Amino acid sequence: MATTSRAGVWLRWASVHGIPRTFLSIRARRGEPLARLILGRGDREALIEEIRAAGPLLRTPVVWVSADYEVCRTVLRDNDFGVADPNETGLPDALLGLVRRVDPALPNPVEPPAMLMTDPPQHTEFRRLVARSFAPKSIAALDTRIGDLTAELLDDLDRRPEVDLISDYAALLPAAVISEVLGVPASERTRILGWGNTVAALLDIGIAWRPFRAAIDDLRDVDSYLGEHFGRLRADGGDGTPFSKLALDGSLSGRELTSNAALLIGAGIETTVNLIGNGIAALLGHPDQLALLRDDPGLWPSAVEEILRYDSPVQMTARTAHCDKEIAGSTIPKGAVVVLLLGGANRDPQVFERPDVFDVTRPNARDHLAFATGIHVCLGAALARIEGTTALRELFTRYPDLHLRAPAEPRGLVNLNGYRRLPAVLTPRVSARTAGPR
Ligand code: HEM
Numbered sequence: 001m002a003t004t005s006r007a008g009v010w011l012r013w014a015s016v017h018g019i020p021r022t023f024l025s026i027r028a029r030r031g032e033p034l035a036r037l038i039l040g041r042g043d044r045e046a047l048i049e050e051i052r053a054a055g056p057l058l059r060t061p062v063v064w065v066s067a068d069y070e071v072c073r074t075v076l077r078d079n080d081f082g083v084a085d086p087n088e089t090g091l092p093d094a095l096l097g098l099v100r101r102v103d104p105a106l107p108n109p110v111e112p113p114a115m116l117m118t119d120p121p122q123h124t125e126f127r128r129l130v131a132r133s134f135a136p137k138s139i140a141a142l143d144t145r146i147g148d149l150t151a152e153l154l155d156d157l158d159r160r161p162e163v164d165l166i167s168d169y170a171a172l173l174p175a176a177v178i179s180e181v182l183g184v185p186a187s188e189r190t191r192i193l194g195w196g197n198t199v200a201a202l203l204d205i206g207i208a209w210r211p212f213r214a215a216i217d218d219l220r221d222v223d224s225y226l227g228e229h230f231g232r233l234r235a236d237g238g239d240g241t242p243f244s245k246l247a248l249d250g251s252l253s254g255r256e257l258t259s260n261a262a263l264l265i266g267a268g269i270e271t272t273v274n275l276i277g278n279g280i281a282a283l284l285g286h287p288d289q290l291a292l293l294r295d296d297p298g299l300w301p302s303a304v305e306e307i308l309r310y311d312s313p314v315q316m317t318a319r320t321a322h323c324d325k326e327i328a329g330s331t332i333p334k335g336a337v338v339v340l341l342l343g344g345a346n347r348d349p350q351v352f353e354r355p356d357v358f359d360v361t362r363p364n365a366r367d368h369l370a371f372a373t374g375i376h377v378c379l380g381a382a383l384a385r386i387e388g389t390t391a392l393r394e395l396f397t398r399y400p401d402l403h404l405r406a407p408a409e410p411r412g413l414v415n416l417n418g419y420r421r422l423p424a425v426l427t428p429r430v431s432a433r434t435a436g437p438r
Pocket of ligand 1: 269369377
């Protein structure tokens, strides 16, 4: 029988996060770099370099780990590796059975049937259906909307010389875009954004009870909101968007539909906020690179690739070996989990010359693994690239003298890497309302 009781939710937290957290804390105290990295204890880049220095593939007491570009790429592209289910924590079967009965219908983006956490053939089918919302025609329509939405957001900023560029700008664009993909009205964007924010914590390993509980509470709201939303779309005959057609044609069950919609909220908002926020911070920290972009605006798309490489919004993912696999001279046994440090791979000196240098003209920046690769390669990559390029280019064009008025505040998550606040002063070059002939 299913349970949604607080005790049940706590049991689930304890098994998926609490026990691993205790174990990781012990390993972190002993100085193990992966445990310290996962718990956010210590300088991220230094810990990644420590892992890289130990070899292309490192075995730790529980998992394997790699910051090596070739190993990460190989594992992600090899279908002998599948997704790593966070519920597979080695619990005894009886306890696992109990845990699985907690909130079984919750649209958790890091659990099946969200496509991110499914293997073929189920993954192939879900991805094929959801991908219609990201087909070239849909992206072209969204591209135009992204331009309009960005202009509206900048017009709002014009009215306030002191802003927080995360909450007043970077977060609003992706929340508006995902709302449009899902057919959610503009009045609901703030709720969507709030959900994206809390649910983002679930992408970390060993999170504390409070953020876990907040995320689960929000997922219940997401579930009931999306259930009603898709019900309304069905009753009204849809709004013509690919996602509403999906809601109408019944090719996904109710649970599959809400889980994959919740995945778009979880995967599409916070990641893109980080791309925009990390881009603002990187460019303000490198005025010479900003000057290059001012001289040649055609460099913006390549600058976005470099931001994705240099300060990757998603730092890691994981895969499970379906059979014994020989990788980089080691045998990864069947069932073993490999943690792939995407941010580390993107700083691999064997692939990226002087990897710690931020260079918007880097010729091979686009080879980064910030969107992963293989069958789970980011479904929203084209959209994220457009959002990142438009948001950054338009911001720096309108406010060439933009500067921070207080230090940037990091987000405090481990896997989703970005800023919570970017307090800035804006001085418009030309105000949209005062420009033009008088
Ligand atoms: C800069 C922004 C973004 C970054 C860095 C990013 C990164 C990633 C990464 C690394 C993965 C693969 C994870 C893995 O293999 O374990 C992924 C998958 C995914 N992303 Fe993104 N993402 C971004 C934006 C978006 C957007 C805007 C959307 C949707 C509108 C989106 C939707 C998805 C979906 C649905 C998947 C799962 C694909 C699958 O399992 O086949 N992402 N993303």
